[in-house]
Amino acid sequence: MTDTPRRTVLDALHRELGATMTDFAGWDMPLRYGSERDEHLAVRSRAGLFDLSHMGEITVTGPSAGELLDYALVGNLSTLAAGRARYTMICESGGGILDDLIVYRLAADRYLVVANASNAQVVLDALRERAEGFDAAVRDDRDAYALLAIQGPSASAVLAQLTDADLAGLKYYSGLPGTVAGVEALIARTGYTGEDGFELFCEPADAEGLWRRLTEAGSEYGLVPCGLSCRDTLRLEAGMPLYGHELSQSITPVDAGLGRLVKFEKTTNEGRFVGREALAEAAARAERTPPRKLVGLVAEGRRVPRAGYRVVSTADGAAIGEVTSGAPSPTLGKPIAMAYVDAAHAEPGTSGVAVDIRGSQEPYQVVALPFYQRQR
Known part of the structure; x- marks a missing residue:
């Protein structure tokens, strides 16, 4: 007997819109509403609306909230200004990544930690365990929020019709409380698409009305509902x-090429944080022997690589890496992938690299990430 997937407060609306639903991290979520390619291109050229209410919100409050997060996470959160957000990670003592997070500082003694749906309970448990000895409280707020992303x-033009918040003054990775279509919300200039946009945290009871008002306001701009596939x-x-x-x-943040997120110099907790020793060792090891590097791969043909496929050298067929994500790129018009490859084959423009797709060596070009970067 399997557990029944959870449903967001917008589940009935998604079905009304004809969404194809899928089980994702224990949630029944919209995969697509029509063509995932059309949804993707709408976000690149106009605007898309997503339900992200499966994400895990955790509130940390108290006089020592910042110090707790400095100890529990790899980043320096006590220095984060109120109204700003930071991308960071939580690691286990051996340096392995438990989750990547966005942390919003809502006030001097209040933070909102947003975890991935699949890891929300792990993050919550870790924060509660690490809170011992700190004058801070960790609260599970997963049921307190619905989360919409435009x-x-x-996106800005659509949202501006529904709020008097200073969107122009809201910097990337910032958030402010405001009213959108008469609904109280945290308006955050964050996202996971490579485009400008906003994530709106509101009470679950307000989510459907907010979605419908955003849809109405976005009709003249070509806004469409979007599922997880195009995301x-x-x-x-x-x-x-x-x-x-x-x-x-x-894998550690250092091995993932994200060592910049690890702040070894912290003014709180005498510089101590969970995973510090292991991460310092990983950083030293990377200096001696560069680890595999995360790179972009662009297909010369039409076959699509998938996670777990081997990256090989065409010279001798030896494995030099592994694909972590792959898909057809609607923007580039050809298959792309991210992969960890040996440092000797990681330089953009490196030749002689292929992906083993069901026994066939398909040639790929190594490129720098990202594949796409919006004009600012």
Whole structure:
């Protein structure tokens, strides 16, 4: 007997819109509403609306909230200004990544930690365990929020019709409380698509009305509802890692090429944080012997690579890496992939690289990430 997937508060609306639903991290979520390619291109050229209510919100409050997060996470969160957000990670003591997170500082003594749906309970448990000895409280707020995301070049114009919040003054990775279509929300300029856009945290009871008002306001801009399928191809083109693919407990932030997120110099907790020793060793090891590097691969043919496929040298067929994510790119018009490859084959333009697709060596070009970067 299997557990029944959870449903977001917008489940009935998704079905009304004809969405194809799928089980994702224990949630029944919209995969697509029609053509995933059309949804993808709408976000790149106009605007798309996503339901992200499966994400895991955790509130950390108290006089020592910042110090707790400095100890529990790899980043320096106590220095984060109120109203700003930061991308960071939580690691286990051996340095392996438990999850990648966005942390919003809502006030001097209040933070909102947003975890991936698949890891929300793990993150919650770890934060509660690590909170011992700190004057701070960790609260499970997963049921307190619905989360909508409007992404794309027209996102700001659509949202501006429904709020008097200073969107122009809201910097990337910032958030402010405001009212959208009469609904109280945290308006955050964050996203996972490579485009400009906003994530709106609101009370679950307000989510359907907010979705419908956003849809109405976006009609003249070509806004469309978007599912998880195009969200994946959008983040892949933008070179954004996905937990369980580019990130996992078996890899450290240093090995993932994200060592910049690890702040060894912290003013709190005498510089101590969970995983510090292991991550320092990983950094030293990387200096001596460069680890495999996360690169982009662009197909010369039409066959699509998938996670787990071997990357090989065409010279001798030796394995030199592994694909972590792959898909057809609607923007580039050809298959693309992210892969960890040996440092000797990681330089953009490296020749003699192929992906083993069911026994056939398909040639790929090594390129720098991201594949796509919006004009700012």
